[in-house]
Amino acid sequence: MPWLQLTLEAGDLDVETLSDWFEQRGAVSVTLVDAADQPLFEPDPGTTPLWSATRLTAMFEADADADTLSAQLRQDFGAAAVKRLGRSLLEDQDWERVWLDQFHPMQFGERLWVCPAGKLPPQGEKPVIVNLDPGLAFGTGTHATTALCLEWLDANPPRDQAVLDYGSGSGILAVAALKLGAAALWAVDIDEQALLSTRDNAARNAVDDRLHTLFPAQLPEQAFDLLLANILANPLIKLAPDLAGRVRCGGNIVLSGILADQADAVREAYAPWFRLSDTIGKEGWVRLQGERI
Template sequence: MTTAEAPAWLQITVTTPRAALAEAVFEEHGADAVTVLDAGDDLVAEEAPHAQPDFDAARVVGLFTHGTPAEPILAVLRDVLGDDVSAATETLANQDWAGAWLSQHPPLRFGERLWIAPHSAPVDADEDAVVVRLDPGLAFGTGTHATTALCLEWLARTDLAGRRVLDYGCGSGILAIAAARLGAASVTAVDIDDQAVRATRDNAARNGVADAVATPPMDAIEHGPFDIVLANILAQPLIDLAPTLHALTAPGGDLLLSGLLTRQREAVSAAYIATGFTLAGDAHRDDWVRLDARRPAG
């Protein structure tokens, strides 16, 4: 297949100080990938070596399947961010996107020893470091998104030995693979998108944990309930899934809810408290929130 014949993508780039809102708009309109870049240059901004991105003005890049109409997305962006929002659209060849992603994403560290890095990137890490290699694919999840980073930070500081983990809405499989590499006893990853499940299987194999990450159909989850359930989705699906995730979380187990904005925290919290969870804490990055819930042991 020649470059001209390669699959193309719609790319929408927004420059804004309200990156989380732009990300939310892209996700709600079915973006296959979302990346946040420093508005000042082409590299992910870092306050310190290998730190997570944190900057005032950002370029938020959404990648959509070719043929996705841009104008409805731009209209919502203008409504949410204001009429003066700076937005640009272009058609991007598959190879061009992959190359751009690799050039813009250095290895990132979470906690003391967990790293997420492209396959070709050198990582200056200690011998006991856990390095998850992940290149861009059609499934969402590369570690740069705030909601994914919040979950990775929790996994990196948690003792997973002997614990059964469920990644509900696995996307690229990044959380499931990280959990397996960090020593979880078993990991199950599910998604409603067959493409995401295929990406998870491929990425698990490339990270040497194919046998450790099960990918059953979503309606045939086995080995539950689970000691840890990760749900990095969006606010409304999280609310709708409260009874389902309650049943999948073992008594005394932990549930991580991510993918919600600060203004959605109260509604999501209420849905899970109503099913019997207690809130053990939360974490914030920009306008994004991760809720840490626990199902009582009794």
């Protein structure tokens, strides 16, 4: 079944009001994207930051009356809004199939591969394969921050270690650590969907018997051999004392989600507790890693 797709450059209109307006008129989905390639970084808790130029896309069933919607939009938001309104028919697709067609096996380091379900890497010497379906959570390995962490894990397999993945997303780092020999792994996230994806991907890779998923407040009072935190610079800085306290003396920490010009601030935040090595960069992002003093 095709879909009616309406797009609107929000301009100076309130985006949340627009979103509610389309939903109240039967939109099956409303999405917001950046219309001007403007990055957004760490939002403050409780805020919903938006771009200076935001494009709204509303999807309706094909029999929705676009002319009536356009007339109502003019009445409620003015003629200028209608001039920025675009419409098109979008043919239905097997969206899971589209995603699988775009997601191919990817190699990180010497042996570690991340593959969509049903796909295998080229024949190599004993590859370590993570089969992944990210679901609605962040993390497929395509982003530089995730790739930097996967490359570190490949070079430093956490064999027989207790590992904490703080901000697990899809669970890609958690599953990779378990496939590389971690004795047990605690995956922490504030989003229930992320924890669900982590559990699903661990089960898909037959490592769920060594996995614990939990919210930050549920973390046990223990020190870990390795802590992975692929989040963003501002949360990393704020969490530095707490995260440092969760790594045993001689244990390792790996931090990512850091822009190159934020690295010094993150390094300074962790320097009291860790002997940090040189930053490693990729596509404008960096990874910090260090040993607990």
